[in-house]
Amino acid sequence: MPLGQRAGDKSDSRYCGVEVLDFPAGDGLPAVLTHSLSSAFDFLLAPLVDPEYRPTPGAVLPVAASDLVLSPSQWSSHIVGKISEWIDLDSEDEQLRLDSELTLKQEIAWATHLSLQACVIPPPKRSTCANYARVVNNILQGLTNMQLWLRIPLEKSESMDEDRGKSETVDSWEWWNSFRLLCEHSSQLYVALDILSSLPSMNSLGRWFGEPVRAAILQTDAFLTNARGYPCLSKRHQTLLTGFFNHSVQVIISGRSNHNVSQVSEGVLSGDENHTEDTPTRHALSPYLEYMAYLYQRMDPLPEQERFEPLMDNLEAQTYETFEKDTVKYTQYQRAIAKALVDKVSEDEVSTTRTVLMVVGAGRGPLVRASLQAAEETGRKLKVYAVEKNPNAVITLHSLIKLEGWESMVTIISSDMRCWDAPEKADILVSELLGSFGDNELSPECLDGAQRFLKPDGISIPSSYTSFVQPVTASKLHNDIKAHKDIAHFETAYVVKLHRVARLAPPQEVFSFTHPNFSPKVSNQRYTKLQFELPQDTGSCLVHGFAGYFDAVLYKDVHLGIEPNTCTPNMFSWFPIFFPLRKPIYVPSESPIEVHFWRCCGATKVWYEWALVAPSPSPIHNSNGRSYWVGL
Amino acid sequence: MPLGQRAGDKSDSRYCGVEVLDFPAGDGLPAVLTHSLSSAFDFLLAPLVDPEYRPTPGAVLPVAASDLVLSPSQWSSHIVGKISEWIDLDSEDEQLRLDSELTLKQEIAWATHLSLQACVIPPPKRSTCANYARVVNNILQGLTNMQLWLRIPLEKSESMDEDRGKSETVDSWEWWNSFRLLCEHSSQLYVALDILSSLPSMNSLGRWFGEPVRAAILQTDAFLTNARGYPCLSKRHQTLLTGFFNHSVQVIISGRSNHNVSQVSEGVLSGDENHTEDTPTRHALSPYLEYMAYLYQRMDPLPEQERFEPLMDNLEAQTYETFEKDTVKYTQYQRAIAKALVDKVSEDEVSTTRTVLMVVGAGRGPLVRASLQAAEETGRKLKVYAVEKNPNAVITLHSLIKLEGWESMVTIISSDMRCWDAPEKADILVSELLGSFGDNELSPECLDGAQRFLKPDGISIPSSYTSFVQPVTASKLHNDIKAHKDIAHFETAYVVKLHRVARLAPPQEVFSFTHPNFSPKVSNQRYTKLQFELPQDTGSCLVHGFAGYFDAVLYKDVHLGIEPNTCTPNMFSWFPIFFPLRKPIYVPSESPIEVHFWRCCGATKVWYEWALVAPSPSPIHNSNGRSYWVGL
CATH class of the missing domain: 3.20.20.150 (Divalent-metal-dependent TIM barrel enzymes)
Known part of the structure; x- marks a missing residue:
């Protein structure tokens, strides 16, 4: 029983x-x-x-x-x-x-x-x-x-080692x-x-x-x-x-x-x-x-996000429906947009000024709704351009706008944001392109492109984001990956529910991106070295890889993220990401762990490489993005 | 030039x-x-x-x-x-x-x-x-x-580490x-x-x-x-x-x-x-x-055995011809047989006593020749049974005996030694069944079987043999094995010329066998743990595996072997054996290396398993003899 x-x-x-x-x-x-x-x-x-x-x-x-x-x-x-x-x-x-x-x-x-x-x-x-x-x-x-x-x-x-005659x-x-x-x-x-x-x-x-x-x-x-x-x-x-x-x-x-x-x-x-x-x-x-x-x-009942199955899945497989149900996320967006609107338009100007806001990647409209609600909440006038490249989502978007009676405020642009020629520049650019590791779904590249729609003093929401990693013991995950019997699966990062995992040290920052970035020489390549010290009383341990997270500043003090120490509660759109090591590494008690992460950009793709340097060097994982990349 | x-x-x-x-x-x-x-x-x-x-x-x-x-x-x-x-x-x-x-x-x-x-x-x-x-x-x-x-x-x-500001x-x-x-x-x-x-x-x-x-x-x-x-x-x-x-x-x-x-x-x-x-x-x-x-x-000219090619070969591929040219080896056998004959037959008995000697695995006759030369040298009378299972070798053996006029002294037995029913018991049993690692070609099992031909006070030549290993750096060999891209090749021992190899510590004894062994409970299974301490001034190193050798006591002080410190000079019948590790192991300066070797015997096969225990455990190699074995 x-x-x-x-x-x-x-x-x-x-x-x-x-x-x-x-x-x-x-x-x-x-x-x-x-x-x-x-x-x-x-x-x-x-x-x-x-x-x-x-x-x-x-x-x-x-x-x-x-x-x-x-x-x-x-x-x-x-x-x-x-x-x-x-x-x-x-x-x-x-x-x-x-x-x-x-x-x-x-x-x-x-x-x-x-x-x-x-x-x-x-x-x-x-x-x-x-x-x-x-x-x-x-x-x-x-x-x-x-x-x-x-x-x-x-x-x-x-x-009870009898061989050595001493305990x-x-x-x-x-x-x-x-x-x-x-x-x-x-x-x-x-x-x-x-x-x-x-x-x-x-x-x-x-x-x-x-x-x-x-x-x-x-x-x-x-x-x-x-x-x-x-x-x-x-x-x-x-x-x-x-x-x-x-x-x-x-x-x-x-x-x-x-x-x-x-x-x-x-x-x-x-x-x-x-x-x-x-x-x-x-x-x-x-x-x-x-x-x-x-x-x-x-015990407390299991939180909503813990009940998701299966353990290993990627975000692409999840539907818009699921995403849109993440009310916490859109509430945060609405708060950020409201703050930006108040900063852009003073109380004196509310009747005379209409703010231009572009949603790049509007999907079926959740950010359009959040924007309009923020406008209503703050009493600011808003003109929204909703840019979406998926024609099926555009159909839904059209019916939503008709249903809600937003026709006067929202213009739908059925286009890839890279090809669109905007008729005017925006005050606020809103997007939800973040992956579990922040920049892992080309948010930096997309927003670099989209910022040509933005006025020089325009605001990007999110305005910045940072990825985090921490070393973990994860023998089950490692064995699941090993079952594929190839190297490529060990050079791939997985968006995954981290269930049977020991988190060995607090997460540290990896890569940060800020938007807009109008400096003449923008590079989205990054290289970061991290050193983790395990608590002294941990003892030795085995590291199977690194759990990754992100935290994004949407606007000023409004943030959104899954970094365990600062994560937004009850948000379920993102699982962590897991960067495996080809061989689990034994870390002797009190030995630091040093890991290097690279974000590499080629002509046609963006990828990560990673390698352990201490306590002992691992091979460089995913050299040239041979196993895992995102196409541009 | x-x-x-x-x-x-x-x-x-x-x-x-x-x-x-x-x-x-x-x-x-x-x-x-x-x-x-x-x-x-x-x-x-x-x-x-x-x-x-x-x-x-x-x-x-x-x-x-x-x-x-x-x-x-x-x-x-x-x-x-x-x-x-x-x-x-x-x-x-x-x-x-x-x-x-x-x-x-x-x-x-x-x-x-x-x-x-x-x-x-x-x-x-x-x-x-x-x-x-x-x-x-x-x-x-x-x-x-x-x-x-x-x-x-x-x-x-x-x-010149500028990061840390100190040298x-x-x-x-x-x-x-x-x-x-x-x-x-x-x-x-x-x-x-x-x-x-x-x-x-x-x-x-x-x-x-x-x-x-x-x-x-x-x-x-x-x-x-x-x-x-x-x-x-x-x-x-x-x-x-x-x-x-x-x-x-x-x-x-x-x-x-x-x-x-x-x-x-x-x-x-x-x-x-x-x-x-x-x-x-x-x-x-x-x-x-x-x-x-x-x-x-x-520089001295390259010694004879250094000129052999190719680097990786096994003994089976070499011909009888090559083996028989190893005069040093047969000279040692002759010396051992001579000493045994003198011990068996005192000067008083030389005219009345005829010693029965069996060569098990006679091949084309080099041990028969060595035995007869030992008899002549010591003035002892000899009756030789030459047991050989290869019918082609038996043909050569017959012509050799005819050619040399040995018919009265030598009886050829064209039979597998396991099936033969000897007409009389022997005083001396001579064999050359040793592999590079001593017992790796079933010498223990064969001689256990053949000793039923031997008198209770009979002599086996060899009378004992011991295998040795030492840790080595051998990046070339390891890369050659890695090129096969499977685990089985890393769980196989190779008979190989060790050319580009660093020997990191003196060889130590692994397994010993003594013949004859008339004790009622003979087991040829063995389990040995070895600990190697590297010289303090070596520094850290990488161990790719273990080089193996043997030394055999043919009789009393007459020995034969390839263990580097005691090896018989100018003998070329055996290359060393190499036991690889699946992953090369980093050995920090002054850390001992502990390795365990098992000789395992099943119903149909004999095999080795090996594992590193320190500085960090490796997988058990060749579990159940899955990759490398000798069939019984």
């Missing part, structure tokens, strides 16, 4: 599982499953094979339950397999290593036979886990559907990083994080939001007790759990009950206690589940 | 060029060329465009000489273009940056028009050279035949490394090293032997003066130059003459002095060229 209903949330984070700690000997598994499901848990993390088992020639694998004991759908929907925890593939003991390899392969083969969706494999037992990674990598090559979730303790912990503090993210690098970023390898009572810094935790975390295994020991004796979590744990819910991570409750607040006796976990279907014993871990449901239901 | 004749040397290092320092204004270039060629230089490094030139709209490029002034073959064979040295693509001055980009592209376009083989581009002017690299990378995408040689000062030098010592290799990483290891990008009077440590210099160095530009300032007033080089310079000669690097003499030892006056470099064809002036730099010729001619 899901933790709750949350409008727009279709992610797995609604589901909550429970870990079965004791081996359900005999045919105990069905009873444990029934009891857990009737107690509102959604699935079990259950051992598949007797943990006492060691490989013996000719022996039958002592499984928890034969495949006939549960139905195929029960196996696949309600059981996540737990691989025996004793296996130790990096032991100095060769026999233990060989036994571990054989057992791991046998258990995975059994789980595949059961059609399980996933198995949890135990945490690496020491800091070097190359042999463990090698065997898992071998297994991953042969898996088609099943996922492997590598269990990793969330806390920075003491290493040292290890950042468990480093384990994960080595493991997945050795396994070539396999798209079937995920993380299951063990959450204990103490937590590392929020910056350190934040890295996981860009990693493929499928489950948070929440230990009962991590809970506190509230005044009424019920389990609850610290504020920091609550924040973390909310973060996981927002990143499609499902929770698994694990451990013995420390809060015996149920009305009936301690529940059944190991399945070997007697209970009957009609008087179900309350599950010992129910209080923890109830607290999870409380946390889940307490 | 080449520096000299050296048997077997077909490399470019025979040729010596001279740098033209002053711009040959007017039509001076032909005169300079004629004078230099008649002075025994082979080519010029010459400016193509007036260094005073800055881009001006509509201006004609002020070239040194029109394409008609020299013949096409003179341009392509005798001129290396020198790109204007003022260009500075990473200046803070945007105009200088843009002028530099335009000029660089114009000069390269001109050089392409002239069909030059190569151009030297000036050294980066500051430590960050990302924009320079970007423009060069753009150019490289469009070049088909011409090479670009990036000029790099060999000495660790003061950085810092920079390892010039780091410049090169950043540059080529940004340029994606382009196979048309090379290095031209400027050699000055002071040199960094030999370990630091050694890195360059694995890099694509095409020219050593030797400054006249780097020369000393000998007792007779002639130019000469320090011992360290001599060693370096010999190293370059051995790695196909050609020398270019550069600078003003500091040794005016010629009988006539200072020669012509700038081409604007008067001289006539019939009374040629001695070239001012002739004394330096003569010293180069002396150094070149003084």
